[in-house]
Amino acid sequence: DAMVIQNPRYQVTQFGKPVTLSCSQTLNHNVMYWYQQKSSQAPKLLFHYYDKDFNNEADTPDNFQSRRPNTSFCFLDIRSPGLGDAAMYLCATSRDAPDSSETQYFGPGTRLLVL
Amino acid sequence: GDSVTQMEGPVTLSEEAFLTINCTYTATGYPSLFWYVQYPGEGLQLLLKATKADDKGSNKGFEATYRKETTSFHLEKGSVQVSDSAVYFCALISQAGTALIFGKGTTLSVSS
Numbered sequence: 001d002a003m004v005i006q007n008p009r010y011q012v013t014q015f016g017k018p019v020t021l022s023c024s025q026t027l028n029h030n031v032m033y034w035y036q037q038k039s040s041q042a043p044k045l046l047f048h049y050y051d052k053d054f055n056n057e058a059d060t061p062d063n064f065q066s067r068r069p070n071t072s073f074c075f076l077d078i079r080s081p082g083l084g085d086a087a088m089y090l091c092a093t094s095r096d097a098p099d100s101s102e103t104q105y106f107g108p109g110t111r112l113l114v115l
Numbered sequence: 116g117d118s119v120t121q122m123e124g125p126v127t128l129s130e131e132a133f134l135t136i137n138c139t140y141t142a143t144g145y146p147s148l149f150w151y152v153q154y155p156g157e158g159l160q161l162l163l164k165a166t167k168a169d170d171k172g173s174n175k176g177f178e179a180t181y182r183k184e185t186t187s188f189h190l191e192k193g194s195v196q197v198s199d200s201a202v203y204f205c206a207l208i209s210q211a212g213t214a215l216i217f218g219k220g221t222t223l224s225v226s227s
Contacts, residue, residue: 033214035215040219041219042217042220043159043204043217044214044217045214048213048214092159092215101147101166103149104161104215106151106159106160106161108158109158
């Protein structure tokens, strides 16, 4: 089945230690997104890639970066995680140019714990 | 800016009860509207969507109608099941936007 896959499902890191979360998709979608969902809150978009073009949300902290080496994979790098970065990180994809009519398909998420 | 407001939870119902979860939005132009569901420990799944006024989205017995005049997209189901227990998010993407703007989510708990 075509899907969005996130690994690992749970990630524990230490305060200040860089961590990378990964996302892959078999949908062959052009757009990939990263959302942050803190406990009992709504998901919030961090950034997205439309093909190779990176688009950062204005209020995304510099501590968060992303890479998309090919169509299938996208990575979220947190350079120096703080306690406030503990959250569920959701990867999503959409078929084509991000606009209001495109459905976004989500992976199961990676829950990050910062000690 | 664009925003979504949905009713506070938790909503607790008995099996076969009628469900309504209210959702209203603020956006310029004509956004697309979505309902996503999140089961415990899982990511978000699209439940239904509507892309223009008066459209009705439906899936798995759930329905929602895009009401431009009241800026609403209320979720309804005629007879809930225990397996419907989850968190439900109303969301929009504005005409010129990229990000899904989510409401805070409503937790539904259905007991047998």
